[in-house]
Amino acid sequence: MNKRKNNRYKKSGEKHTRREKQSGKQHPAQLGRTNGKAAGRQKTVTAKVTCSGLTDEGKGIVQWEGKKLEVEHLLPGETAELAVSQKGRHTRTELKRIIKPSDERVKPPCDYYDECGGCQLQHMNNQAQTRFKQETVDALMQPFGKPEPILTMEHPYDYRNKSHTTFGPNKERQVIGGLYAQNTHEIIPIDRCLIHDPKADEIVQTIKGIMKSSKLQPYDEDTGHGFLRHVLIKVGKTSGEIMVVLVAASPVFQGKKNVVKALREAHPEITTLLLNVNKRNTSMVLGDEEKVLFGKGTIMDTLCGLTFDISAKSFYQINPGQTEKLYEKAMEMAELTGKETVIDAYCGIGTIGLIASRKASRVIGVELNNDAVRDAIHNSKRNGVKNARFYQGDAGEFMVQMAARGEKADVVMMDPPRNGSDEAFLSSVVKLQPERVVYVSCNPQTQAQNLKYLEKNGYSVEEIQPVDMFPQTTHVECCVSLVRNSN
Incomplete structure (x- = not known):
């Protein structure tokens, strides 16, 4: 799942500050309610329905007055009472009461589940979650073959090695920090996210306390005033090293020495602390300006026996335990014997390519992001890899140029x-005509579209392996191997 997964973490955040001013959408808890001028135009009725199945987003499917409706947190076979709101051509639903629950329903362990939206499947037991993801991949991949059973996690919590908390003021101008409610800029104050690394959440709580005692102001999106916008934390699951990035609206950090001292005293396990300055009014979390306040500015972690330096901006898979299963399967699909030339397209900091280098003749990594290429070269040297080279550029153009020069590659690995x-x-x-393609994706839907093109142009799907990289959410990773047809 390269670079950009889990939509919730693009702009993570918390509760009861922002008024959905940018999205204009209602929070799920507000669906079906009417007030003010809208009351005269919006009709809300109560409906008794039975769920017949699930959408790809894990929402229950019901029929009501000839319409197909989607209902959050409803399971197949359940009978429920809904509030159905109609406004013009738009119909919205709110789950009011479960009349006949499914045997697969469980009480969500997260206190913020109904508000946050970051996890979508906590109301299902583990078996139901696994079947939902397996059936989703099976349906998408049906034209290409039968997928293998999904690789799951024994403990499907505490797995994220990267967490992002958004800060702001509440109505009483007090500091809050947490995650944005789905489709809104309303911050949900969260003390503990069950899929985050627990230590990361402890550090965030400490930062909240330091802000209050030091009178450090959170950034207010409405006024543009304040200092702290976000806190990004990365944890080396194997090394135990921890990076904390304070994302601020200004480089002027009043009381910096005292804040750094207090944070280090409370959490000596923090190995590096950075200040990132983001002055832009966009959904991007990190800005371009960065300063190391303590430590070396990166953390180290181990994956598949290799060590990697991870910077604030570099992409690194968020679930290392499942990533090892995923990459081991990708290497198995590549069928490397030590003679092959491998291209690692979208190589990032070099994880897949460097792992492949142990069984290949040579590896060529290509990546648009220059910082990532620099990290990949550094990681190559760190691990003593002599047969891998990394280049900054467009991977597609790079391969076209290789083909034009008459150069060959035996395997293309793409993520x-x-x-x-x-x-x-x-x-x-x-054009390059590799014998094998190994396609890793965090989105089987777009992956299936790409597989159609490759099958029409000389390749056949050989094996499909889904991996549950993101338990409690609807997201699923999928690794597919393709071979070039002989005629």
């Missing part, structure tokens, strides 16, 4: 963004 690869990139793979 594109959520929106998949475009036709220009896929056509470059076809």
